[in-house]
Amino acid sequence: MAGNDVLSAHAHTSAALINRRCRLRGVVINTSSGGSGDVVFYDSASAASGTVLLEVDEKAQSTVDIIIPGDGILAKNGVYVLLPSNVTATIFYE
Secondary structure (H helix, E strand, O other), rough: OOOOEEEEEEOOOOEEEEEOOOOEEEEEEEEEOOOOOEEEEEEOOOOOOOOOOEEEEEOOOOOEEEEEEOOOOEEEEEEEEEEOOEEEEEEEEE
Protein backbone atom coordinates (compact mmCIF):
# COMPACT_ATOMS: atom_id res chain seq x y z
CA MET A 1 0.00 0.00 0.00
CA ALA A 2 1.45 3.35 -1.01
CA GLY A 3 1.58 6.29 1.37
CA ASN A 4 1.74 9.94 0.42
CA ASP A 5 3.89 10.91 -2.53
CA VAL A 6 6.90 12.96 -1.46
CA LEU A 7 8.43 15.39 -3.98
CA SER A 8 11.59 17.48 -3.90
CA ALA A 9 12.78 20.90 -5.01
CA HIS A 10 16.30 22.36 -5.06
CA ALA A 11 17.75 25.89 -5.07
CA HIS A 12 21.24 27.38 -5.49
CA THR A 13 20.00 30.91 -4.78
CA SER A 14 17.07 32.47 -2.96
CA ALA A 15 13.91 31.44 -4.79
CA ALA A 16 10.31 30.33 -4.63
CA LEU A 17 10.46 26.53 -4.43
CA ILE A 18 6.74 25.72 -4.25
CA ASN A 19 3.84 27.95 -5.30
CA ARG A 20 0.98 26.06 -3.67
CA ARG A 21 -0.16 24.70 -0.32
CA CYS A 22 2.09 21.85 0.83
CA ARG A 23 3.69 20.19 3.82
CA LEU A 24 7.43 20.57 4.32
CA ARG A 25 8.71 17.12 5.32
CA GLY A 26 12.50 17.45 5.28
CA VAL A 27 15.43 19.65 4.28
CA VAL A 28 19.04 19.13 3.22
CA ILE A 29 21.28 22.20 3.40
CA ASN A 30 24.80 22.19 1.97
CA THR A 31 27.35 24.90 2.64
CA SER A 32 30.26 24.53 0.24
CA SER A 33 32.61 27.13 1.71
CA GLY A 34 32.50 30.52 3.30
CA GLY A 35 28.79 30.40 3.99
CA SER A 36 27.60 32.71 6.68
CA GLY A 37 24.07 33.46 7.71
CA ASP A 38 20.74 31.79 8.17
CA VAL A 39 18.70 29.73 5.74
CA VAL A 40 15.09 30.84 6.13
CA PHE A 41 12.01 29.14 4.69
CA TYR A 42 8.93 31.37 4.39
CA ASP A 43 5.25 30.59 3.91
CA SER A 44 5.22 32.49 0.62
CA ALA A 45 5.21 31.65 -3.07
CA SER A 46 6.99 34.79 -4.23
CA ALA A 47 9.15 36.63 -1.66
CA ALA A 48 11.16 36.46 1.56
CA SER A 49 8.21 37.63 3.63
CA GLY A 50 5.36 36.25 5.63
CA THR A 51 5.44 33.58 8.30
CA VAL A 52 8.77 31.87 8.90
CA LEU A 53 8.31 28.10 8.56
CA LEU A 54 11.85 27.08 9.47
CA GLU A 55 15.16 28.85 10.13
CA VAL A 56 18.53 27.07 10.12
CA ASP A 57 21.79 28.64 11.27
CA GLU A 58 24.51 27.86 8.73
CA LYS A 59 27.92 29.11 9.79
CA ALA A 60 30.52 26.66 8.46
CA GLN A 61 31.17 24.21 5.65
CA SER A 62 28.82 21.27 6.22
CA THR A 63 25.79 19.32 5.10
CA VAL A 64 22.77 19.39 7.40
CA ASP A 65 19.86 16.93 7.12
CA ILE A 66 16.63 17.91 8.85
CA ILE A 67 13.77 15.48 9.18
CA ILE A 68 10.58 17.21 10.26
CA PRO A 69 8.50 15.05 12.62
CA GLY A 70 4.81 14.29 12.50
CA ASP A 71 2.90 15.57 9.50
CA GLY A 72 5.56 18.17 8.67
CA ILE A 73 5.20 21.95 8.58
CA LEU A 74 2.13 23.27 6.76
CA ALA A 75 2.90 25.97 4.19
CA LYS A 76 -0.45 27.48 3.22
CA ASN A 77 0.92 29.75 0.47
CA GLY A 78 3.98 27.88 -0.82
CA VAL A 79 7.64 27.83 0.17
CA TYR A 80 10.24 30.53 -0.49
CA VAL A 81 13.85 29.97 0.63
CA LEU A 82 16.29 32.75 1.50
CA LEU A 83 19.85 31.44 1.03
CA PRO A 84 23.20 33.02 1.91
CA SER A 85 25.99 32.77 -0.66
CA ASN A 86 27.66 29.35 -1.13
CA VAL A 87 24.64 27.56 0.35
CA THR A 88 22.17 25.27 -1.47
CA ALA A 89 18.95 23.70 -0.21
CA THR A 90 16.83 20.73 -1.18
CA ILE A 91 13.40 20.33 0.35
CA PHE A 92 11.13 17.33 0.51
CA TYR A 93 7.40 18.07 0.52
CA GLU A 94 3.99 16.65 -0.16
